[in-house]
Amino acid sequence: MGDYDYQSLLKKAEGTFSKSDKRESRLKVPNPEVIYEGKTTILRNFGEMVEVINRDERHITKYLMKELGIGVSVRNDQLVINRKVSDSLIADKVRQYMDTFVICYVCSAPDTEIRRVGRTDVMFCKACGAQNPIRGSRENRVEEVTVEEGKTYQVTVTEVGKSGEGKANLHGVSIIVPGGHKGQEVRVLIKRLRNGVAIGEIQRTK
Ligand SMILES: [Zn+2]
16 A cells, blocks of 8 residues: 555544554554453454544444344443454454455555445545445445434333343343333333443333
8 A cells, every 4th residue: 555545544543642653553453352251252452443444433333243243332442242252253354344344445545434425335535536335235234233322112121120120132232121021012212322231211012
């Protein structure tokens, strides 16, 4: 890749790192540093990886959640994955993400951005000017498999916690449903969502 790309990346990332020795590795996504806590996997350098990938953290998180098929959340710049996952699998998924959403299909520069054009996500390359629809757009559309505050979702209460609150799971998010009974199907309004845990207010009983 040319000097131009390197310079523009440097410029973009200026101020985000105080240590100058990290500049050397900016063009390369760091290898995942993984530790295990019980059944969960902590990706310790997720923040650093996101910095290099240079895409919205939430987009990357959603992609990984969908690809791994498990709940993930971000805590202090670390990614918490609710299952044991090998570092090589994470590295594969991150590479796949880069290939799909970051690296220009034409010139392989990382200096690209995604813009929505009509109903299509298009990758614009600042290095060579290429404009290409994101590969496999339909499969890679991640917006649908998410839970957002202020939206309502149909869920099934699968268990009841110690304090009597119902619990449901959707797209890897744990939803606490006050007043929900086990086995009940309810439509909930997401009042609050933090770190993969949401509070859902029952809208109507089915
Ligand atoms: Zn390009």
